[in-house]
Amino acid sequence: MRSFDFSPLYRSAIGFDRMANLLDNLARTEQNQPSYPPYNIELTGEDKYRITMAVAGFDQSELTIEVNQNNLTVSANKTSETEQRTYLHQGIAARSFERRFQLADHVQVQSANYENGLLHIDLQRIIPEALKPRTIPIGVQTTEKLTMVPAATNAA
DSSP states (O other), rough: OOOOOOOOHHHHHHSSSHHHHHHHHHHHHHHSOOOOOOOOEEEEEETTHHHHHHOTTOOOOGEEEEEEEEEEEEOOOOOOOOOOOOSOOOOOOOEEEEEEHHHHHHTEEEEEEEETEEEEEEEEEEGGGGOOOOOOOOOOOOOOOOOOOOOOOOOO
């Protein structure tokens, strides 16, 4: 088991405790997650990602994709077969599963497609306008000479 010591981070950085907790939880979760079904995560463009899962043997109606806060959960419930089969060798594992992915802030699921036994989930990081870098225009301050006008005197 690999563990990380984040105490130096806590001594010198402020506000990174959430990130340290996230990394710690990810490490713990990954150890407990089974390797079924196999999957790929690929970068398809700038701020675009694709998760491809091998879900052969499942019907599209048996698959569920759910996003809750920053957690993406892909699950499948295999319906039990009505007919009894006798296998000489069973190498295709069509068992129920649940696979979780932790999404970064502002990563959204764009679409999901099921094709040839592969489930493709397309994601994109969409940064809100308020968080994007912006350029601040620099104005020029002019100094105009003010002319003093003497106050009017009333001589009576």
